[in-house]
Amino acid sequence: MIEYANILLVEDDASLAQWVREYLQEHGFNVAHIARGDEVVEHIKQHEADLVLLDIMLPGMDGIxxxxxxRKISNVPIIMMTARADEFDEVVGLEVGANDYVIKPVRPRALLARIKAILRMQETNPVRNLNELMFGKLHINGDSKRVTYQGQNIELSTSLFSLLWLLASNAGTVLDRDAVFKALIGREYDGLDRRMDVLVSNLRKKFNDNPQEPKKFKTIWGKGYLFIADAWDE
Structure with a gap:
């Protein structure tokens, strides 16, 4: 159950860590706290965690x-916390595999809502990608999360793979932003968040899809995103 989920909080600001921990515990979560980035991987190997709250600026090893x-050892959901509201943190965080992010100062109710949304999505839609999608020279293995195109391995972050799998699984169908946000981060599109546009742009770069005249990943104005099934034979 969501209320009994185990959360790992990685934050070096003692006062912030204390109130976040107490607030989440009041709402039924089990919270472990680490103040150094270089201790996180070992903790995850030894202790169960259902979600990681990860600050970007940390001693020992930064959040990125x-x-x-x-991401080399676990698919545990990660929410990054950053004091910088610029696009650099947003884009880089998503590219390296974060599921979501929050801007400091952290708003308790907003943080709680995002945690619950991600955990609810994990609970109701666990990852069971045991099949393979093939479109021309594009092969996507959902089990191993391996992608090849034109015989070459394509390295994708967790976020990029998840978006590619979602779009390819719905090839020929326009997916609106609400559907994509709900599927990937467990909440509706708020009208302002540009992360999916950024990820689609990054997918185009990975597969040499001209952003001015895309043939593989199309953005349908006012509607959403479209994966073109017959564009992968080149």
Whole structure:
């Protein structure tokens, strides 16, 4: 159950860590706290965690490198916390595999809502990608999360793979932003969040899809995103 989920809080600000921990515990979560980035991987190997709240600026190892390291050993959901509201943190965080992010100062109710949304999505839609999708020279293995195109391995972050799998699984169908946000981060599109546009742009770069005249990943104005099934024979 969501209320009894185990959360790992990685934050070096003692006062912030204390109130976040107490607030989440009041709402039924089990919360462990670490103040250093270089201790996270070992903790995850030894203790169960259903979600990681990860600050970006940490001693020992910063949050970006921690996220990269975690993604090599675990698919545990990660929410990054950053004091910087610029696009750099947003884009980089998502590219290295974070599921979501929050901007400091952290709003308790907003943080709680995002945690519950991600855990609810994990609970109701666990990852069971045991099949393979093939479109021309594009092969996507949902079990191993391996992607090849034109015989070459394509390295994708967790977020990029999840978006590619979602779009390819619905090839030929326009997916609106609400559907994509609900499927990937467990909440509706708020009208402002640009992360999916950024991820689609990154997918185009990975597969050499001209952003001015895309043939593989199309953005349908006012509607959503479209994966073109017959564009992968080149």
């Amino acid at each position: 490198d921690v996220c990269k390291a975690l």
